[in-house]
Amino acid sequence: MTGLLEQLRAAVGAANVLADGDLAGYEQDWRKRMRGKALAVVRPGSTEEVAAVVRACAAAGAPIVPQGGNTGMVVGGVPDTSGREVVLSLQRMSAIRALDPDNLTLTAEAGCILQSVQEAAAEAGLLFPLSLAAEGSCTIGGNLATNAGGTQVLRYGNTRELCLGLEVVTADGQVWDGLSGLRKDNTGYDLRQLFIGSEGTLGIITAATLKLYPQPAATLTAWAAVPSLECAVELLGLAHRRLGAGLTGFEVMGQFALGLVARHFPQQRVPFQAESPFGVLLENADHESEAHARAGFEGLLEAAMEAGCVTDAVVAENLAQAAQLWHVRESIPLAQAQEGLNIKHDISLPVSRIPEFCRETDALLRREIPGVRLVNFGHLGDGNLHYNVQCPEGSDGAAFLRQWEDRVNTLVYDSVARCGGSISAEHGIGALKVDSLPKYKSPQALAMMRAVKRALDPQNLLNPGRVIRG
Amino acid sequence: MTGLLEQLRAAVGAANVLADGDLAGYEQDWRKRMRGKALAVVRPGSTEEVAAVVRACAAAGAPIVPQGGNTGMVVGGVPDTSGREVVLSLQRMSAIRALDPDNLTLTAEAGCILQSVQEAAAEAGLLFPLSLAAEGSCTIGGNLATNAGGTQVLRYGNTRELCLGLEVVTADGQVWDGLSGLRKDNTGYDLRQLFIGSEGTLGIITAATLKLYPQPAATLTAWAAVPSLECAVELLGLAHRRLGAGLTGFEVMGQFALGLVARHFPQQRVPFQAESPFGVLLENADHESEAHARAGFEGLLEAAMEAGCVTDAVVAENLAQAAQLWHVRESIPLAQAQEGLNIKHDISLPVSRIPEFCRETDALLRREIPGVRLVNFGHLGDGNLHYNVQCPEGSDGAAFLRQWEDRVNTLVYDSVARCGGSISAEHGIGALKVDSLPKYKSPQALAMMRAVKRALDPQNLLNPGRVIRG
Numbered sequence: 008m009t010g011l012l013e014q015l016r017a018a019v020g021a022a023n024v025l026a027d028g029d030l031a032g033y034e035q036d037w038r039k040r041m042r043g044k045a046l047a048v049v050r051p052g053s054t055e056e057v058a059a060v061v062r063a064c065a066a067a068g069a070p071i072v073p074q075g076g077n078t079g080m081v082v083g084g085v086p087d088t089s090g091r092e093v094v095l096s097l098q099r100m101s102a103i104r105a106l107d108p109d110n111l112t113l114t115a116e117a118g119c120i121l122q123s124v125q126e127a128a129a130e131a132g133l134l135f136p137l138s139l140a141a142e143g144s145c146t147i148g149g150n151l152a153t154n155a156g157g158t159q160v161l162r163y164g165n166t167r168e169l170c171l172g173l174e175v176v177t178a179d180g181q182v183w184d185g186l187s188g189l190r191k192d193n194t195g196y197d198l199r200q201l202f203i204g205s206e207g208t209l210g211i212i213t214a215a216t217l218k219l220y221p222q223p224a225a226t227l228t229a230w231a232a233v234p235s236l237e238c239a240v241e242l243l244g245l246a247h248r249r250l251g252a253g254l255t256g257f258e259v260m261g262q263f264a265l266g267l268v269a270r271h272f273p274q275q276r277v278p279f280q281a282e283s284p285f286g287v288l289l290e291n292a293d294h295e296s297e298a299h300a301r302a303g304f305e306g307l308l309e310a311a312m313e314a315g316c317v318t319d320a321v322v323a324e325n326l327a328q329a330a331q332l333w334h335v336r337e338s339i340p341l342a343q344a345q346e347g348l349n350i351k352h353d354i355s356l357p358v359s360r361i362p363e364f365c366r367e368t369d370a371l372l373r374r375e376i377p378g379v380r381l382v383n384f385g386h387l388g389d390g391n392l393h394y395n396v397q398c399p400e401g402s403d404g405a406a407f408l409r410q411w412e413d414r415v416n417t418l419v420y421d422s423v424a425r426c427g428g429s430i431s432a433e434h435g436i437g438a439l440k441v442d443s444l445p446k447y448k449s450p451q452a453l454a455m456m457r458a459v460k461r462a463l464d465p466q467n468l469l470n471p472g473r474v475i476r477g
Numbered sequence: 478m479t480g481l482l483e484q485l486r487a488a489v490g491a492a493n494v495l496a497d498g499d500l501a502g503y504e505q506d507w508r509k510r511m512r513g514k515a516l517a518v519v520r521p522g523s524t525e526e527v528a529a530v531v532r533a534c535a536a537a538g539a540p541i542v543p544q545g546g547n548t549g550m551v552v553g554g555v556p557d558t559s560g561r562e563v564v565l566s567l568q569r570m571s572a573i574r575a576l577d578p579d580n581l582t583l584t585a586e587a588g589c590i591l592q593s594v595q596e597a598a599a600e601a602g603l604l605f606p607l608s609l610a611a612e613g614s615c616t617i618g619g620n621l622a623t624n625a626g627g628t629q630v631l632r633y634g635n636t637r638e639l640c641l642g643l644e645v646v647t648a649d650g651q652v653w654d655g656l657s658g659l660r661k662d663n664t665g666y667d668l669r670q671l672f673i674g675s676e677g678t679l680g681i682i683t684a685a686t687l688k689l690y691p692q693p694a695a696t697l698t699a700w701a702a703v704p705s706l707e708c709a710v711e712l713l714g715l716a717h718r719r720l721g722a723g724l725t726g727f728e729v730m731g732q733f734a735l736g737l738v739a740r741h742f743p744q745q746r747v748p749f750q751a752e753s754p755f756g757v758l759l760e761n762a763d764h765e766s767e768a769h770a771r772a773g774f775e776g777l778l779e780a781a782m783e784a785g786c787v788t789d790a791v792v793a794e795n796l797a798q799a800a801q802l803w804h805v806r807e808s809i810p811l812a813q814a815q816e817g818l819n820i821k822h823d824i825s826l827p828v829s830r831i832p833e834f835c836r837e838t839d840a841l842l843r844r845e846i847p848g849v850r851l852v853n854f855g856h857l858g859d860g861n862l863h864y865n866v867q868c869p870e871g872s873d874g875a876a877f878l879r880q881w882e883d884r885v886n887t888l889v890y891d892s893v894a895r896c897g898g899s900i901s902a903e904h905g906i907g908a909l910k911v912d913s914l915p916k917y918k919s920p921q922a923l924a925m926m927r928a929v930k931r932a933l934d935p936q937n938l939l940n941p942g943r944v945i946r947g
Contacts, residue, residue: 107827107829108714108829109710109713109714109828109829110827110828110829110830110860111717111828112827153663154663154667156661156663160660160661162722164638165661167667168634168638177921177925181921182921183919183921183922183925184919184921185919185922187897187899188827188860188897189825189826189827189860189897189898189899189902190630190635190825190859190860190861191626191630191635191825191856191859191860191861191899191902191903192825192899192901192902193623193624193626193674193899193901193902193903193904193905193906194899194900194901194906194910194914194917194918195674195906195914195918195922195923195926195944195945196671196674196675196679196925196926196929196930196944197624197637197670197671197673197674198922198925198926198929200667200670200671201666201667201670201671201929203667204663204666204667205666209666220717221717221718221721223721240579243579244578244579247581247690247691248691248764249764250764251691251693251722251723251763251764251765252632252721252722252723252764253721253722253764293721294718294719294720294721294722294723295721295773303765355659355660355661355662356659357577357580357582357658357659358579358580358581359577359578359579359580360580386661389660389661390580390658390659390660390661391660391661427657427658427659428659429657429659429661429662429663429664430664431662431663431664432659432661432662432663433661433663434663435663436663436664436665440664444664444665447664448664448665449653449654449655451647451651451652451653451654452653452655452665452668453665455647455653455666455668455933456665456666456668458932458933459666459668459671459929459932459933461932462928462929462931462932463925463928463929474665474666475665
């Protein structure tokens with residue numbers, strides 16, 4: 008292994024091979040569920056350096072853990088405790104290589120912070136629509152490797168849909184230049200799709216060409232009180248029909264989740280919390296004008312009130328009010344944490360089956376765990392719920408987790424499977440769910456995944472033991 | 478082989494195994510470039526029957542050519558002349574299995590005609606936006622296998638972007654049920670992407686869950702005269718900014734291409750043909766109203782005239798006028814055929830490089846072939862050109878093709894490669910371009926494609942020799 012460290016130093020410079028000192032920032036995952044131990048952290052500065060690192064590791068048989076901003080939710084980007092794995096950090100590769108306004112594309116290196124991509128697009132008067140809580144520290148390479156979701160999926164799709172081309176270092180240390188700004192290209196298998204969402208297990212994304220969009224002329228936010236999830240689904244349908252592609256956000260939040268915000272952040276004003284079983288946050292991005300956006304929103308909400316699926320509603324008057332409404336939504340995870348430990352899920356379902364899923368699963372959990380509290384919120388427009396389970400009022404969160412975590416996961420995931428859903432909507436599998444996946448994925452799918460993994464990484468060198476066991 | 482035919486009859490019923498008589502409809506490709514000879518044409522009626530056919534063929538080592546509506550452009554869905562290949566026609570699997578309006582999805586079997594999918598969506602008040610010339614006879618399975626493009630890609634993407642889940646029979650005759658109506662699912666590799674666009678070489682698509690959209694309230698068509706391709710690109714940018722997602726079509730047509738329509742179909746009125754180097758057909762689909770669509774269009778065209786990128790324009794007053802404008806666009810291929818044989822290309826480029834590509838390639842061809850005529854038209858909004866080459870006025874088309882086809886292809890494709898484009902935008906590779914591909918695709922990409930092919934079809938049983946040689 009000394010030989011390997013020397014080769015890594017030769018490849019990227021001694022200053023960019025970290026083997027001593029405090030490496031917690033690279034070895035511990037963001038949610039602090041896992042603290043691993045790396046053989047070394049290597050920080051290449053170019054695609055060729057990444058390739059040289061991979062070749063050195065391949066020759067030494069050293070596993071590689073690619074890492075971006077280390078903000079993942081499923082322990083997919085930190086080393087295990089063996090001390091054998093090399094963390095390959097892409098953070099130094101942070102250049103924006105090109106911006107082509109006529110083609111509506113931007114080419115960025117993998118280590119570019121998401122917010123920097125957004126800002127580069129905005130400077131050119133354009134929009135890169137991917138947006139999520141970690142945008143100030145996550146990298147575009149990590150977003151691609153995990154096919155990140157976020158708040159604009161309803162209109163613009165997941166990260167997968169925002170990528171036109173990739174540059175990838177393969178498991179044998181070659182560079183595939185698949186950077187393309189083409190919107191149509193039917194010359195063989197769409198290899199980029201294999202790497203997107205594969206969490207660094209098939210190749211190392213070093214750069215990407217991304218889609219840009221015109222910036223909307225105005226973006227408005229509204230909050231609607233809805234009496235049930237059935238009504239929320241009805242409101243979503245109405246919003247699709249009346250706002251078309253203008254509908255960029257549709258978040259649902261249960262009364263208990265909103266109550267936690269009201270309890271722990273009393274300075275925040277939570278609209279209609281006391282009287283309404285659910286709140287819905289809607290966003291309307293308009294290419295024409297603010298007045299047009301407002302008229303569209305008001306028409307929608309009036310129609311929804313007439314149809315009985317909305318009992319009350321408010322449209323933010325200005326950007327500050329809109330930010331306040333979004334802040335309520337974004338405070339739910341923090342309010343939950345203040346309330347105590349809880350069991351988190353990131354699931355997706357067909358939109359049409361969400362009411363049935365919640366009714367049945369709520370009842371199941373309440374029967375099994377009297378007094379259990381359900382913190383239910385999420386991106387209803389994408390069928391994505393963060394369906395979280397909090398211990399009964401006044402009981403000990405840690406004890407609750409020890410006793411119930413596995414059982415609750417099984418109940419929720421079995422229920423998801425019955426409704427045709429997914430146990431990981433936007434967070435991925437990583438190391439956290441790798442042993443749950445075989446229960447919920449078909450044997451045929453797992454066999455194909457294994458065949459693809461063996462085909463592209465025959466040594467099982469890239470992020471081994473994440474997503475799928477070799 | 479008698480044993481195989483008996484097994485196929487046992488699998489699908491004797492009436493659905495065609496081995497004698499006139500099989501031209503299955504053996505000859507749509508553009509009549511190839512007439513093959515099948516061992517048999519098998520017409521399974523269910524997914525289980527498809528799986529049984531594949532198992533029987535695999536046991537006998539008989540290659541399988543999956544076929545939908547047989548409207549492909551690149552000889553990818555007809556048997557070769559060996560008499561050894563089994564054509565597996567999906568036409569009997571034509572059911573629409575489900576339509577979920579709240580989830581905005583429709584599940585159809587592979588043999589369902591595209592137009593039937595469109596109609597089923599329309600009956601539910603929804604839109605399935607894939608639309609192309611062959612929609613009355615092509616199948617959704619073929620559309621998926623070839624990742625078909627068409628006229629609405631600008632807004633809704635290629636077929637790939639319209640698919641949420643697949644059911645596939647794998648090369649070993651197993652059924653993978655990946656039919657999902659989920660908009661977010663990060664549980665491992667996105668296998669559906671491998672099958673979409675792989676032209677039947679990795680598995681046989683038997684059903685798919687497709688995205689639906691709200692129907693627009695009004696769709697308007699306009700025609701603009703533009704002085705150059707640079708101006709067309711500028712108009713496209715303006716249209717993106719002013720119409721947002723309302724911009725659903727942006728077709729460019731060169732003066733000579735439009736002149737052929739005027740010459741061969743004198744009853745058609747071709748706007749501004751005599752005075753303008755290029756025509757642009759724009760479509761604006763509005764979720765609000767016809768009046769709003771018209772105001773948007775008029776505002777755009779006024780701004781474009783002020784900016785100098787449009788010299789004259791007309792907005793269709795009614796559906797009949799809109800249909801007439803589209804009819805001019807759609808008549809170009811027929812007018813070309815009337816004019817005589819020609820060399821066709823289906824290429825894509827970054828939108829920003831289209832003017833440069835055309836300037837350089839036009840000059841190159843005119844220098845090499847004095848008097849050559851260029852029929853240039855296509856989906857500019859997607860960077861997709863049908864850049865076709867017609868013999869000099871008065872010369873013999875067949876002789877021209879014999880003398881020039883290979884040379885012209887080389888000149889055009891080399892030029893495409895220099896500009897970062899693709900030699901097949903929406904038609905695929907099939908057997909027609911399989912030997913051109915290695916020249917224009919990187920060795921790394923080809924190696925990965927071969928590795929994936931071996932992983933999923935180790936016997937090289939599925940559509941062998943198409944897309945990539947084993």
